[in-house]
Amino acid sequence: MPVTATSSAVEAVYRIESARIIAGTARIVRDVGIAEEIAQDALVAALEQWPEDGVPDRPGAWLMATAKHRAIDLVRRRETYARKLAEAGRALEDVPPPEPADLDGIDDDLLRLIFTSCHPVLSTExxxxxxxxxxxxxxxxxxxxxxxxxxSTVAQRIVRAKRTLGRTGVPFEVPSGPERPARLGSVLDVIYLIFNEGYAATAGDDLLRPALCEDALRLARLLAGLMDREPEVHGLAALLELQASRTRARTGADGTPLLLAEQNRARWDHLLIRRGFAALERAHALGGAPGPYTLQAAIAACHARAARWSDTDWPVIAALYGRLVAVAPSPVVELNRAVAVSMAQGPEAGLALTDALLDDPALAGYHLLPSVRGDLLERLGRGEEARAAFVRASELTRNARERELLLARAEGVSR
Structure with a gap:
């Protein structure tokens, strides 16, 4: 195989396997920063050896074994001779061989890595x-x-995060007892935030960043496989599958955003919808009161079941938002509930709920508040107020595509 082809193969395998390699190595060295450096050393070794020796039959296992041997060598060098032998012996006993039968142990390491990288001691960013x-x-x-x-900003965040984890002594483990559900919430929030940024970009020229959605979906599916008995994990997976199913229909051919009512539902991805329904069913089957992600997934499922916009069961969606407000109260959820109520009970009822949020400081710069008001005012025939609301929303958004849509809506309001 040519050197360039081998290099591409190495990089492709590393991209797929890097999380598992870092996780397996971190269990030995107990430091995610050092584990990442060792994993990259294994990548360099592959780039040096594979062009001469050929790509191994199981390249991921080769990288894992190389990284783990280097990690064990590091542990040995750190300790005194007697302590070093004891630690190396224990490490070797703890390190499973990179065989297919060992996947459960690797998955446990991945779970530890997820909880470590999403530890609340770190900032959200x-x-x-x-x-x-x-x-x-x-x-x-x-x-x-x-x-x-x-x-440089991203690089600094990553370096500081690794230092913080090391300085504060965050253990490389999955928490147990009451700490586990609290920490799980942080993990789910991070994955959801990654997806949201891909689904509706905060700023820039594009509404969507599909790669981020795909990364979040992959993480959600991975977590659902690792924590099969946690209903909210399946709730998040269901929500992301159902939201992602609309991706192709959310913009026109020129990239112009399309509102839900305007989308061609034939373009929705029905494979993702089926996956979302299955994950939601799993979340419900595990029992207990639905959490915020399961409730949001149930709302998304209502939209997915409607063959046409006019078929949407708005009373059920409004009721689900009412339950969501009780479980996870926030001004944004209240605003979404106002939209659902407006569809179920009329724009006046929705406007009353929306206007109650006008003085909430958390929504002071949130462009969707005046956007929702503009829609409700337009439906009530209050054209001048609607136009002003859409213009105000366009001034608040940092996304160019959304700004174009809002200005077009302002221009299209009947005088």
């Missing part, structure tokens, strides 16, 4: 950057491009 780096396999340039920040 740091959790997102570190998760995309360690579990998504993204480079700092890719993360920076996705979130429209400088590459």
């Amino acid at each position: 740091a959790r997102v950057a570190l998760t995309l780096r360690l579990l998504g396999g993204l480079g700092t340039d890719e993360i920076a491009r996705a979130f429209l920040v400088r590459e």
Whole structure:
């Protein structure tokens, strides 16, 4: 195989396997920063050896074994002779061979890595950057491009996150007892935030960043496989599958955003819808009161079941939002409930709920508040007020595509 082809093969395998390699190595060295460096050393070794020796039959296992041997060597060098032998012996006993039968042990390591990279000791921005780096396999340039920040900013966040984890002594483990559900919430929030940024970009020229949605979906599916008994994990997976199913229909041929009522539902991905329904059914089957992600998935499922916009069961959606407000109250959820209520009970009822949010400081710069008001005012025939609301929303958004849509709506309001 030519050198360039071999290099491409190495990089492709590493992209797929890097999270597992880092996770397996971190169990030995107990430091995600050092584990990542060792995993990259294994990548360099592959780039040096594979062009001469050929690509192994199981390249992922080769990289894993190389990384783990280097990790064990590091542990040995750190300790005194007697302690070193004891630690190396224990490490070797703990390190499973890179065989297919060993997947359960590797998955346990992945679960530890997910909980470590999403630890609440880190800021939200740091959790997102570190998760995309360690579990998504993204480079700092890719993360920076996705979130429209400088590459140096992303690099600093990742470096500081690793230092913080080391300095604070965050254990490389899945928490148990009451700490586990609390920490799981942080993990789910990070994955959801990554998806949301891909689904509706905060800023920039494009409404969608599909690569981020795909990374979040992959992480959600991975987590659902690792934590099969946690209903909210399946709730999040269901929500992301159902939301992602609409991706192809959310923009026109020229990239113009299309509202839900305007989308061609034949373009929705029915495979993802079926996957979403299955995950939601699993979440319900596990029992207990539905959490916020399961409730949001149930709302998305109502939209997915409607063959046409006019078939949407708005009373059920409004009721689900009412339950969501009780479980996870926030001004944004209240605003979404106002939209559902307006569809179920009329625009006046929705406008009353929306206007109650006007003085909420959390929504002061949120462009969807005046956008929703503009829609409701237009439906009530209050054209001048609607136009002003759409213009105000266009001034608040940082996304160029959304700005174009809002200005078009302002222009299209009947005088």
